Amino acid sequence: MKNVTAIFDIGKTNKKFFLFDNDFHEVHKEYILFDEIKDEDGHPTENLVELQKWIKSVFERIIKQSKYNVRAINFSTYGASFVHLDENGEVLTPLYNYTKKLEKSVVDSFLESYGPKETFLKTTGCFDLSLLNSGMQLYWIKYTKPEIFKKIRYSLHLPQYLSYIFTSVPLSEFTSIGCHTALWDYSKKDYHNWVYKEEINKVLPPIVSTETSINMNYNGNRIKIGIGIHDSSAALLPYVRSIKKKFVLVSTGTWSIALNPFTEKLLSTNSKDINSVNYMRINGKPVKATRLFLGNEYKIQVRNLYKHYVVSEDYHRHIKFDYDTYFEIIQDFEHMYKWESISDQDMPLKTKFPYDKFEHAYHQLMIELMLLQIKSIKSVIGDDEIKQLYVDGGFSDNDLYIKLLSHYFRDKKLRTTDSSLGSALGAAICISDKKLNSKFLKKNYSLKKHVPFIIK
Structure with a gap:
């Protein structure tokens, strides 16, 4: 057996x-x-x-x-x-x-x-x-x-x-x-x-x-x-055990949770930490985390786009990043989406759809969501010297999300992992005496490296 x-x-x-x-x-x-x-x-x-x-x-x-x-x-x-x-x-x-x-x-x-x-x-x-x-x-x-x-x-x-x-x-x-x-x-x-x-x-x-x-x-x-183990701490464990350099893990799904397991400071009482919480590693050390209702908002806004542009519900899954569309949007950038489950000071009073094509509106949506994600990641990094970002979960397969993230964090090494097993695998590692080596993520998590797109 x-x-x-x-x-x-x-x-x-x-x-x-x-x-x-x-x-x-x-x-x-x-x-x-x-x-x-x-x-x-x-x-x-x-x-x-x-x-x-x-x-x-x-x-x-x-x-x-x-x-x-x-x-x-x-x-x-x-x-x-x-x-x-x-x-x-x-x-x-x-x-x-x-x-x-x-x-x-x-x-x-x-x-x-x-x-x-x-x-x-x-x-x-x-x-x-x-x-x-x-x-x-x-x-x-x-x-x-x-x-x-x-x-x-x-x-x-x-x-x-x-x-x-x-x-x-x-x-x-x-x-x-x-x-x-x-x-x-x-x-x-x-x-x-x-x-x-x-x-x-x-x-x-x-x-x-x-x-x-x-x-x-x-x-x-x-x-x-x-x-037993808390699921977010479990999902983080394989990374902590197999990566030697400091990193931030962005675990995406309904919530996008950015986790910094290397923070040495307590959360501060100023406004920059208002959306931060602490998780804890299995050794009792704090993990600074920021939470963003990214996947939930994405689902709401994509549903609105279906209705406006009359496309099929899985149409957005096939859209790839297009540099010319991106450049056109950021030339005279303007916030166009009013969020329904996220509060942000930059959002307009009402959503605008100035584009003829679904693809343009979708690029606009992903750029605006990425601006929120950038704030969340920068907040969790704080003053720490962190050069590596890992992304797992639903958005790790989204071409626009990954291309934009690698662009805006050009100074960091970006890698994605397929950790559909996530916290379950962490729970198994937790109860095991086995040590993990640096090849663990590549073997078990389909680790992929990403480079920023070339600016024309």
């Missing part, structure tokens, strides 16, 4: 299961989608019961088959999500969605005791105060649902809860604690003072290294069970 590592990679939409061999090649994959359910306020949320059932059934089926010998299992999931357990290990609440709005009175009360808000950016690495900060969820439950809070024995971030399903051992680890939770004080490398004052720390399990595993006998099989 082939020795494999099993990974559950749980996104907000797709729930995936992978098996990787000893060389981190994918040998099996399956996925499922669940309809969301609603919490007590009618807000959509994860169907935790169905997710748990699926995870157990998939794993037990793979174990019973004689094709693979599962040596280890680990979990990668989205962050900002707590599962609250009572003293019997029973789940007490829905898995509250981080898009759920916090009552203003709760935020005001928190800031009155632990403000000002700007201090939080500097110390906890998260500027907003919402359920995107999982620590705020515990504060919210304590003061709006006190009878529930009294019953909480442990609050586990989602990756650690999935591990708990198998081990019944409650633990915390750095990447989940450090991902814009408002729990961690980066200046003192410990929970923030407010966590101790509110006695939130009493429901947070012991912190262990993200690389910790628990050896268990599972249905007669000796298996190493990981404690």
Whole structure:
């Protein structure tokens, strides 16, 4: 039987299961989608019961088959999500969605005791105060649902809860604690003072290294069970482990997240860091990140272009960068798109379509989106000496995005990777003892180099 590592990679939409061999090649994959359910306020949320059932059934089926010998299992999931357990290990609440709005009175009360808000950016690495900060969820439950809070024995971030399903051992680890939770004080490398004052720390399990595993006998099989990892930190791990020089990774999709794992400074309280957050590496070091709703906005605007120019929905996929069109647009450049999901001071009050051709309007769109992306990347680099950019995700295949990015960052080496396995592969590497070399990305991630176009 082939020795494999099993990974559950749980996104907000797709729930995936992978098996990787000893060389981190994918040998099996399956996925499922669940309809969301609603919490007590009618807000959509994860169907935790169905997710748990699926995870157990998939794993037990793979174990019973004689094709693979599962040596280890680990979990990668989205962050900002707590599962609250009572003293019997029973789940007490829905898995509250981080898009759920916090009552203003709760935020005001928190800031009155632990403000000002700007201090939080500097110390906890998260500027907003919402359920995107999982620590705020515990504060919210304590003061709006006190009878529930009294019953909480442990609050586990989602990756650690999935591990708990198998081990019944409650633990915390750095990447989940450090991902814009408002729990961690980066200046003192410990929970923030407010966590101790509110006695939130009493429901947070012991912190262990993200690389910790628990050896268990599972249905007669000796298996190493990981404690889970936050997905953004997992996606970053193969790069950190295999690249020696400093770099920034731009992970693109619905969100375009620029990650700088080499920052030495805390986030500042000035406006340039207002859209920045901190993630955390598995060793507890901060990762400065900027988030841009790029893929979401792209989808909205391309849909508007279909309607205006009456073209097929996949027409944009076949457009290649054209220098003459680009030059024509930038000669007398003017912002023409009003964003629907991004706020920007340069955007007009209304979208204009002055071009006869879809291709011209599409080039204009990509140039304007690239200007937003440039700001985001420059912000995450700050004063650091970084000469390498890596791009993965959806936009790594977009010819205009890559040509424009290489043009505007001519002083940097630009490479794209095909990391559709992303955080799943990172979770597998995290639980492995294997070291990665400089050829890992080329072998496993289809690494490509890009050079800027020649200016005529």
